[in-house]
Structure formats: C-alpha cells, structure tokens
Amino acid sequence: MKNDQRVEEMEREFMRPGHMACPGCGEASTIRLVLKVLGEKTIVVILPSCVGVISATFPNSTFAVPCFHSAFEIAAPTAAGIANALKLQGREDVTALAFAGDGGTFDIGLQSLSGAADRDDNFIYVCLDNEGYMNTGIQSSSSTPQNAWTMTTPGGRRGKKKKFMQIIAAHRMPYAATASIGHPLDLMEKVRKAKGIKGMKFIHTLTPCSTGWRMPDDLSVKAAQLAVETKLFPLYEVINGSEYRITHQPRGLPVSEYLKIQGRFRHFTKDDVDRLQREVDEDWERLLAQAAMKGCV
C-alpha cells in the first residue's frame, strides 16, 4: 500500500470526540484504529458491553458510520445477517463489522460465533478482550486470567483463561489474528488484510482496562506492549486454521514486568508468577512450532 494512503487512513476519524469511555480506555483506542482502516463504508454491530457505553446515548452517536446496538449473545449472527443483506443488494463494497467484548465472545456469544464461523459468513469480528465483565463493574469472565482479582473472584479466579485462538483456529476460518494498541501499525495491517478477504475474519485484540485492571489510566498502551513483549499475548495470524505466522518478534521480558503494574495481580506470590511464566514459555514454544511447520517464523 502506498504511503500517502496510510497517512490518509491515519488522519481520518470515524469515532467522534465526546465518547463515553473511561480515561485511558484500551477499547476506545482499538475501535478508533479499526475504523480508520475500514473507513466510511462500514456498518458497525455493537453489543451490551463497554462499547455499548462508549457509543453514547440517544441522540448522540460515537460512530460516524451506521451502527446497530444488537443484543449480548448475537454479535456474529447480527453481522452475518447484515452481510447477507448487503450481498443481496450488491453492496459487498460495504464491510459488516462486529465489536464484541470477551464476555460476548468467550462466554455468552460463543455458540453464535461458532455458527457464523461454520457458515463462513462474510464479516469481520473484532473481539475487544479486557479480560472481564468491565461494563457491569469488573466481574470474572472465562477470559479473566487465573487467580486474577475481580469483584466476583475477590480471592482470585480459580479457572484458567480460555485459549481462545485455539477455538478460533479449530473453525478453520480464512483469517484470524491477534493484535493490540501496543502495536498499532500491526493492528491496522491486520484489519486491512481482513478487509480484503472474503468469509469470516476474527481479530482478537487485547484491550487494557485501567479501571478493571487496577492501574493508572496512562498505562494502557504500556500494558498492551508488555503483554506482547513478555510473550503473554503474542502477535500472530492464523490462515485457514492451520497456517500460523508470527508478526512481531517479542523481546521475551519476564511476565512479572506485565503483572507488577496491575493491581488485580497484587496478591500474586512468587509461585503464582513462576507458574504463569512456565505456562507462557510453553505456549510460546507451541506457537513457534506451529509457525515453523509452514516456515513462517
């Protein structure tokens, strides 16, 4: 892509000022970047989630593109219904885009997401993962890390964070990727790629939440970067469920760097940190092996 086109993308805005996100919200920044790439020919589906709040109340709208506030568990079939209507109308130049939180994706919306992936409906699904039900006031989801504090896991969450990209890969959709605001150009490149592919595209974004993660509101970008550089949230793509490609080589910082800036991990013992480090290292080795199979390291 030509450089001036990238500049044009960077300069245009489809998210209006005055939105209702918390200061330092990682989701708001993610949405902004995604819409910069997709442009005006986009129909946005949102759900009850933080995005439902960010999008503002009547008669205001945060989005400068058409938007539908759908229901909690139906991001995928809603976007799929719109995508099929666009196909019937010969408007496939318009992108159907769903924004759903981790609750709407990992938990209540998993069934409908799976159905859309099976049908390979033509839309982009962006999961805004802030690792909990933050909109309703910081409750545990199946994306909340093990032993993290939330309002419903005051002693630390017992369950382990779902390895969601494995579920996505199992569906063998044409394009899936991880991304975050810590690496905005990588994120935008993945959205650009998704836009050019027919069928269902899934982008898993880690969206730091200063409110729920119990950290100062100027640390969201840093938290996102540390998640990547500690290999806790590596940046990669999965093509057709089998072809793995790592898009950023992490520095391999210790996970403690990521944990120590967040209050939700304050009670972690050395054992907790060591256990997480072992898990992260194992996952990284597995990812490297998957990428090596196709020579995409």
Place this chain on the structure above:
Amino acid sequence: MRQLLAGNYAVAEAVRLAKVQLVAAYPITPQTPIYEKLSDMENEGKLTGIMMRMESEHSAMAACIAASLAGVRTFTATASQGLALMHEMLHFASGNRVPIVMCNVNRVVSAPWAFGSDQSDSLSQRDTGWMQFYCEDAQEALDTVLQAYSIAEQALLPVMVVIDGFFTSHFIEPVDVPDQASVDAFLPPFSVATRFNIEDPAYVNNVVNPEQYMGYRQRSFEDMEKTRPIIREVNQRYQRIIGRGYGVVEPLNCDGAEIVLVTSGAMTSTARVAIESLREKGLAVGLLKLKAFRPFPTEEVQEVLKNVPKVAVLDRNISLGKEGIWCQELKAALYPLTYRPEVHGFIAGICGADVSPDMIEGMVFQALNRAKPERVPTWVRRDG
C-alpha cells in the same frame, strides 16, 4: 393451481411466492419440513434469496432482525422450545420495528417432553409485540403468510403465522397455490429502506432514557392499533386478486344462537362438524372462529356475541392459576358490553390429544345445562 400439500409445504410455497430474500432457519419438530422444503427449493434454484442454516432459533431470529433492518424480506419458522429460546429476540424484533414473518407450528412446551399440538408456545409470547394469526388449515396457512408480509411491511411490526403441529403441518390437503403473477400483483418487492445508510449514518437502537423509552412503547402500541384497518384492507385486496379471504374472526350461524362455540386453529374444522350435527338436532348453536390473537379482535367479538346468552370457549392451552388463554381474552373483550353472555371455559386437545365431534357436542350440552359458569375451566379428556 390445486396441489396436494401438507401445511408445512403450503407455508414453504408461500415463502417462495413472496420472494423472500433471506431465510434463517433451524430444525425442530414439527416445523422441520418447512426448512427442508425451502432447502429443496433453494437446491432447485426456485428460491431467489439466501438460506442461512443457523445454530439455534435464537440466532435465526437475530439474523432475520439484522437482515430486515438492512432492507431485505426475511422469514423463519419454529415451534415450541425453539420459540421459547427466541423469546428475547421476539421483543427485540418488535422493538426494532422489523417486518419479519415467522411461522410457528404449535407444539407443546416441555416438561414433560412431548410433541403434540398445543398453543401454549405461541400464546405465551403474547406480550412480545408480534401480531399473531391462527390458521385452520393448509390453505389458510399459505394465504396468511402472503397476507402477513403485506401487513407487516405496512405496519413495521412482525407477524407470527400459527398452525397446529401435525394436524395442519403434516396433514395433506388440496391447496390452491396461486400463480407468481397474481402474488406479484398482490405483494410488491420489499421496499422498506435500509436503516444502515452509508451516506447518512445513523445509530440504530441507541440507549434511551425512561421518557424516551415510554414514548417508543406508546408509539408501538398506537401503531399496533393502526394495524386493524391495514389487516382489513390487505384481506380485501387479497380477496380481489387471489380470490380468497379471511376475517380476523369468522362467525357461523351466530345470529339468534342460544349458544356460540368459540374456537381457534385446526380444531375449528372439527367444531364445524359438531355444530352441523347439533343444528340437525334442532339446537340453535353458532360457531365463532378467532383468527387474530394480536391485535385482539375486540370489536368484532363484541359485535358477534352481544346478543348471545351463552358462550363456550374451547382452548388447546392452559394458563395455570387462571384458565384457557382465549377464554381470558374473550371475557375481557366482552366485559364492556351492557348485556354480557355467560362464558364457559373448556380445555381440550392439550398436546394434540384427540378432540372428536362427539366431545365438542358434549361440551356444548354441558354449557347449556349449567345454571352458571364454573370458576375454573372444565377439562375434557377422552379417558375422563
């Protein structure tokens, strides 16, 4: 052209003739043959639109809502548990003012597990803001689906067309399938504009405050009231172009009757036989078939029953703690009359249990012989 069709297939023919653009479906007994028939039609190239094979009824309705908002004609069909699973989406559809047409094939709701016809599934969706039309046979099902599109798209409210599981859905009857040109003359292509206009972006289904929410509800209520003349006009136009029509109620021999039997759905056909037999025995018995449940045909019911001394209501459903649902609705409709008929409630045919003409005659005699109505309905069962 007259064809031998089961009710489910008659519904599928109507969907084809209506040139529905998006069908989103999920299988459930006894609705499944509609989904299968539409799949056959798609396979043979007879269906103009897109079939979405969903992973649940909830998602089927979600897809219909989204596609309808995006400006295309949609259809789905379900029954029983599937309709119950959709419940949240039914509110969502009417609140978003989308003209979806759905066929619900009445089946009992679990527990215990069973499959027979029973109106409890659809009647328990009373307050979701959908119009509901109950059909007596396959012909009426086909005609009502076609009429439903015209009504829904003028009113911007969804319509549920209801047929009895197995009785109507699976019985094969002669059905007149209108030709495409006639249907095209009756039903123009979908013309409700997309709510997602790229050139003039809007936020659909925004968060509103209590005053605004109440305003939306009042507007929806008023628009549902306005469907009454729309339903009449659509039926007249259908009658003119296709040659058949149905009222929101159908009275038979009600003038001067000493008792009127009130029915809905497929049991009406059995009641016709029973009434004929009773009249041959010299009894002044009338029959009132109720087709519309929402909007409820209050004025039509009052007009038919205002001079009738006794009414017997036959319900294939039950609301625990009260009585049959049609019976409740009918009583409420009759209350404003100065001279109110006695209303006797009967529960029969729950879960598709047999209801014979003899049993219906028995109900009429019971009501006639009673000095006053019982507080609770009478359960009529073959095994007593």
